[in-house]
Amino acid sequence: MKKFLPYVLVLIVVSxxxxxxxxxxxxNETKGATSxxxxxxxxxxxxxxxxxxxxxxxxxxxxxEVEGIVKSIYVLDQGSSLSLDAGSEMSAITCEFxxxxxxxxxxxGDKVKIKGFCxxxxxxxxxxxxxx
Amino acid sequence: xxxxxxxxxxxxxxxxxVSGQKYFTKTGHVSFYSDTPLEKIEAQNxxxxxxxxLATGKLEFAVLIKGFQFEKALMQEHFNENYLESNKFPKxxxxxxxxxxxxxxxxxxxxxxxxxxxxxTLHGVxxxxxxxxxxxxxxxxxxxxxxxxxxxxxxxxxxxxxxxDQIAKSVKVKVDATLEVLx
Numbered sequence: 001m002k003k004f005l006p007y008v009l010v011l012i013v014v015s016x017x018x019x020x021x022x023x024x025x026x027x028n029e030t031k032g033a034t035s036x037x038x039x040x041x042x043x044x045x046x047x048x049x050x051x052x053x054x055x056x057x058x059x060x061x062x063x064x065e066v067e068g069i070v071k072s073i074y075v076l077d078q079g080s081s082l083s084l085d086a087g088s089e090m091s092a093i094t095c096e097f098x099x100x101x102x103x104x105x106x107x108x109g110d111k112v113k114i115k116g117f118c119x120x121x122x123x124x125x126x127x128x129x130x131x132x
Numbered sequence: 133x134x135x136x137x138x139x140x141x142x143x144x145x146x147x148x149x150v151s152g153q154k155y156f157t158k159t160g161h162v163s164f165y166s167d168t169p170l171e172k173i174e175a176q177n178x179x180x181x182x183x184x185x186l187a188t189g190k191l192e193f194a195v196l197i198k199g200f201q202f203e204k205a206l207m208q209e210h211f212n213e214n215y216l217e218s219n220k221f222p223k224x225x226x227x228x229x230x231x232x233x234x235x236x237x238x239x240x241x242x243x244x245x246x247x248x249x250x251x252x253t254l255h256g257v258x259x260x261x262x263x264x265x266x267x268x269x270x271x272x273x274x275x276x277x278x279x280x281x282x283x284x285x286x287x288x289x290x291x292x293x294x295x296x297d298q299i300a301k302s303v304k305v306k307v308d309a310t311l312e313v314l315x
Contacts, residue, residue, distance in 0.1 A: 027205040056222060060198065074159045076178050077308070081159060094158060094179050098201070119198035120222045122181040124158055126199055 030115040031131035035065035041086035041093045048121045049091075059118040064127060066093055067113040073103055082106065083124060084114065094124040102132070153186040155274050160309035162195050166300040173207060173299065175200040182309045184274065189233030191248060193226040193307070215289050216255055224254040226261065236267055236274070243268045248278065257287045265307075274311040279304065 037059060039047075044066060047055040068084040071092050080103045083092040095114050097103060106112060116127030160180035166173040180195040197218035202208040212218040228250010230236070235244050245266055252261040265278035281302045284291065291299050 023204070023206055025205050027208070056219075060219065060222070076159060077161055078176060079178060081178060083158070096178055096199075117198075119196045122158070122179070122194045122196060122223070124179070124181075126179045126196055128179075128199055128201065 027129065028117075029131070030063055030117065030129055033063055033115065035115055036062035038065045041066050041068040041084045044093065044125055045086040045088060045091055048125055052121060056120055060120060062118055063115055064118050065113065065115050066095075066127070067111070068093070070106060070108050070110045070112055072108055073106065076100075082112075084112070086125075090123060091121075092124050094126045095130040096126065096128045097130050102130075106132070154183065154314040155186065155311035156183045156314045157181070157309050157311050160193070160195075160307065162193075162308075163306045164200075165304040165306070167304070168298055168300050171298040173202070175202045175208070175211070177201070180307075180309070182276075182311060183314075184230070184276075184311055186233060186236060186238065189230040191226070191228055191230055191250065195224050197222055197224060215291065221254075221256045224252070226250055226252050228261070230265070230267075236269070238269055238272060238274065241269050241271070252282070254282070255287045255289055259286055272313065276307070276309050276311065278307045281305070 044055075044059070044064065047058070066084060068086070071083045071085045073082045074080065078100070079096060079098045080100055081094055081096045082103060083094050086092050095116050112132060114127065114130050114132060116130035119126045119128050158181055159178060160182045162177045162180045164175055177195050177199045178201075179199055180193060182194075183192045184190070197216050198212060200208070200211065202211065228248060231247040231249055233246065235246055243266060245264055247262070248265050249260070249262045251258050259282075261280065261282075263278050263280040265276055268275040268277075281304050283302055284299070285301065
């Protein structure tokens with residue numbers, strides 16, 4: 001019995017550590033990550049307007065890389081966000097950033113390339129945890 | 133003849149009034165809080181959509197479930213995959229009205245409390261929801277705040293017994309949206 005005790009202890013410590021790291025595992029980031037899909041804002045909007053279920057299947061949770069013109073910048077309570085022109089009056093691509101100062105120096109009319117996780121479409125298609 | 137001009141002016145002014153009565157936002161802030169002695173969980177969604185028609189009091193909210201950001205990635209994963217099943221039910225919506233919407237006067241700065249009632253659809257289940265909301269008019273914009281509680285069990289969200297002490301049975305939801313006139 002005594003022979004096994006060290007192994008049992010090691011097992012307890014290892015499983016405890018694994019559990020702890022799982023619990024605290026960091027969010028996947030878009031900064032420096034490889035994009036899953038590179039698509040233009042207009043094509044992305046078209047895909048969602050044509051068949052939302054199919055677009056969800058193709059893009060949800062994926063890192064999308066979109067390049068377009070900044071329509072407006074929003075001031076939020078937490079973090080910041082902007083909308084990218086997708087060639088439509090009603091709909092655009094909303095891109096959320098976690099940091100409040102992530103968009104310092106960016107202004108409407110600028111051309112930007114953004115990576116973010118696709119969460120679906122309401123009026124806009126929404127990308128979260130974005131990076132420039 | 134004179135009267136018809138008056139009527140025409142009256143009609144025209146009415147038309148301009150009506151066209152300026154839809155308010156909306158694409159950056160509404162919806163957050164929720166689950167508070168138990170073992171664990172505090174909160175999540176934020178910064179891109180909820182809201183449309184309010186001041187002519188009728190009709191109010192609609194929509195939010196993408198995958199847009200909720202948690203402090204811990206693992207919680208966000210469980211929330212999406214196990215509890216809210218966001219691939220199957222990607223959106224939550226509220227469709228209802230402000231019952232005493234005539235209290236809202238956008239031409240005057242000020243605060244008032246209104247009653248909101250309607251249907252909340254979450255995780256594929258629709259339930260009645262009634263809540264008070266505080267509406268503040270600031271320079272022609274409508275700032276709306278509401279806090280209410282929802283019961284997890286009401287929306288068919290099953291919490292495994294292993295973590296049932298970590299997740300509150302009643303979750304507090306906070307809504308904060310600044311609506312601008314829809315042009």
